[in-house]
Amino acid sequence: EAAVTQSPRSKVAVTxxxxxxxxxxxxxxxxxxxxxxxxxxxxxxxxxSYVADSTEKGDIPDGYKASRPSQENFSLILELASLSQTAxxxxxxxxxxxxxxxxxxxxxxx
Amino acid sequence: SQWGEENLQALSIQEGEDVTMNCSYKTYxxxxxxxxxxxxxxxAQLILxxxxxxxxxxxxxxxxxxxxxxxxxxxxxGTLATDTAxxxxxxxxxxxAQGLTFGLGTRxxxxx
Numbered sequence: 001e002a003a004v005t006q007s008p009r010s011k012v013a014v015t016x017x018x019x020x021x022x023x024x025x026x027x028x029x030x031x032x033x034x035x036x037x038x039x040x041x042x043x044x045x046x047x048x049s050y051v052a053d054s055t056e057k058g059d060i061p062d063g064y065k066a067s068r069p070s071q072e073n074f075s076l077i078l079e080l081a082s083l084s085q086t087a088x089x090x091x092x093x094x095x096x097x098x099x100x101x102x103x104x105x106x107x108x109x110x
Numbered sequence: 111s112q113w114g115e116e117n118l119q120a121l122s123i124q125e126g127e128d129v130t131m132n133c134s135y136k137t138y139x140x141x142x143x144x145x146x147x148x149x150x151x152x153x154a155q156l157i158l159x160x161x162x163x164x165x166x167x168x169x170x171x172x173x174x175x176x177x178x179x180x181x182x183x184x185x186x187x188g189t190l191a192t193d194t195a196x197x198x199x200x201x202x203x204x205x206x207a208q209g210l211t212f213g214l215g216t217r218x219x220x221x222x
Contacts, residue, residue, distance in 0.1 A: 033210075041215075042213055045210070048208065056208070058203075059211075090152050094206065097141065097158055097206050098143070098155045101152030101153050102152050103152055104150075
């Protein structure tokens with residue numbers, strides 16, 4: 001069974017609209033992360049969390065908010081989606097040094 | 111960027127050949143992880159190497175880490191078509207709690 005799941009797997013949004021990407025993990029890990037991946041590039045960290053009800057900024061947090069309502073769930077929120085936020089978004093949970101990634105959400109902003 | 115490489119590298123090889131990919135990094139680290147990402151999937155860790163190991167093997171994989179030159183390599187021997195993927199090196203941002211910094215990756219295409 002997949003331990004990190006993401007929903008939706010694909011989404012088309014309009015510029016200026018609100019988008020919420022969801023992540024659920026059954027690993028019982030405390031740490032969770034949101035990364036974005038642009039075509040032909042590596043992953044860049046947006047936000048992370050090490051405990052429920054607390055989030056931290058990563059390297060590229062501008063334009064994104066995060067929410068961690070429980071240990072299992074971690075959401076990424078785009079309040080005003082922009083064209084530049086078109087990308088694939090990955091959620092991950094961490095045990096020791098290893099991160100376990102979800103399958104990704106492909107977001108297209110038009 | 112923590113990593114010296116500026117562009118995604120691409121390698122095309124035939125099944126059975128060996129392949130080596132390299133990463134160089136700017137910020138001192140004692141641990142490098144290598145991840146593999148297959149098409150349409152999230153990355154998955156392949157191997158973690160620490161500076162006191164210098165070389166680490168796992169099946170057909172071999173990783174090296176040279177902290178003096180701030181570089182790491184990943185070799186795959188006897189490649190299979192199923193090794194087709196993008197391979198990333200990664201290091202901790204400040205500590206592992208704060209997430210990873212990924213290199214741009216090497217796209218490896220293995221043809222039967």
